[in-house]
Structures are given as structure tokens and as C-alpha cells.
Amino acid sequence: MSAPILVAYATRYGSTAEVAQFIASTLESRGISTLCQPAREVKSLQGIQAVVLGAPLFMFHWHKDALRFLDRFRADLQSIPTAAFALGPTTEPRSEKEWTDARAILAHTPRHVARDWSKLLESAVANAENNHELVGDELHIVTVKADEGPTLKRFQPRAMGRATKIRKRTSHLTITLGPKE
Ligand SMILES: Cc1cc2nc3c(=O)[nH]c(=O)nc-3n(C[C@H](O)[C@H](O)[C@H](O)COP(=O)(O)O)c2cc1C
Numbered sequence: 001m002s003a004p005i006l007v008a009y010a011t012r013y014g015s016t017a018e019v020a021q022f023i024a025s026t027l028e029s030r031g032i033s034t035l036c037q038p039a040r041e042v043k044s045l046q047g048i049q050a051v052v053l054g055a056p057l058f059m060f061h062w063h064k065d066a067l068r069f070l071d072r073f074r075a076d077l078q079s080i081p082t083a084a085f086a087l088g089p090t091t092e093p094r095s096e097k098e099w100t101d102a103r104a105i106l107a108h109t110p111r112h113v114a115r116d117w118s119k120l121l122e123s124a125v126a127n128a129e130n131n132h133e134l135v136g137d138e139l140h141i142v143t144v145k146a147d148e149g150p151t152l153k154r155f156q157p158r159a160m161g162r163a164t165k166i167r168k169r170t171s172h173l174t175i176t177l178g179p180k181e
Helices: 015-029 064-072 096-107 113-131
Strands: 005-009 034-038 050-058 082-087 139-148 152-157 163-168 171-179
Touching (some): 096 113, 113 171
8 A cells, every 4th residue: 555645734613624524535535545634643654655635724824733743844855745725714604712711812812904994894893783783702714814905015215315115014904704503
């Protein structure tokens, strides 16, 4: 039997695990031997033919288990074909935990942008309650995305009358809430 392909995943709410299992069963159905495991449980890459690594994005960052996996196996991965995938927002209703977690995560994220996300989230909940007669506790997050906004062009004065261009980038943040099914 040929060496297996490892499908390793990081997950918080389970959707990346589902995608990883789907990839693994598709490969198996084509006669390719496959191992599907949480990234943090992988002990060694010995005898592995190729790696597929998947993880969700949280606040623009890959789940830490995937980053740790890359760190731990950096040397082995130089010589093993590797594919990666990232999961963003899904339109399927997520677990109840996700919604209640979002506030807590944002409140404890030291990044500056977390304040903007928090304000947007609170405002989206207030709109849902006041304008659409929905109950705050019964909402879940449908989508979260950050798109590129306009870039403001500024100049920094330099020596000898020169100037350096400064690009002040901005983002459009979007949160869509919906009632629980
Ligand atoms: C607090 C929070 C932050 C998130 N940040 C991002 C993000 O920056 N980019 C993105 O594409 N998706 C983001 N998402 C969506 C998650 O990546 C998405 O729900 C993913 O399917 C979760 O995967 P899991 O079920 O395997 O944990 C965020 C979700 C939450 C709750």
C-alpha cells in the first residue's frame, strides 16, 4: 500500500474538521490511503506522502494549532508536498457558542481593530433589536468580512526637499447577523 496523505486540521467550532473529513473521504474513495487528524495531535510526518493542512481564520489569523504545526514540522515540510486551506465565514447557522464567544473574544483581543469590530457588532445587534424586532440573545453571526477600503495618499517630508509617499490603508468591515433557525 502506498504512503498515506495526511489531512491535518485546526478547528474551534467543528466546521474545518468537517471539511477535512470530507477531503479525506474523497481521497479514500479514489483509492488513496489517508489519515485525518487534528493538527495538534500529529506526532510525526514519517512515512507521510503529502500533507493537506486546514484551519479557520479568526481575526485575520490562522488558528494557532495550524501555525504551531507549521513551526513543528518546518524541516519535514520542505520535502513533502503540502497544500493548505483556510475557512472563513460560513452561511450555515453556527453553534450558539460562536455568538456568545464573539463578544468575549473581541473584549479580550488587544489589537486596535478589535475595538472597531466590537462597536460594529454592538451596533448590528442594536439595529436588529430596534429596527427588525429581533431578540439580541437569539441572533447568530451569519458573515464576518473585511474588504479593502479607499487608500488615503499622504506625504512625509524628507531631507533635501524630497517627500516619501505614505499610503494610509482603510478597510470596510461587515458583520451580518441573522435569527437562529
Ligand atoms: C470572533 C470571530 C472572528 C472571526 N474572524 C474571521 C476573520 O478574520 N476572517 C474570516 O474569514 N473569518 C472569520 N471568522 C469566521 C470563522 O473563520 C468561521 O466561523 C469558521 O468557519 C470557523 O471554523 P471552525 O468551525 O472550524 O472553528 C471569525 C469568527 C469569529 C467567531
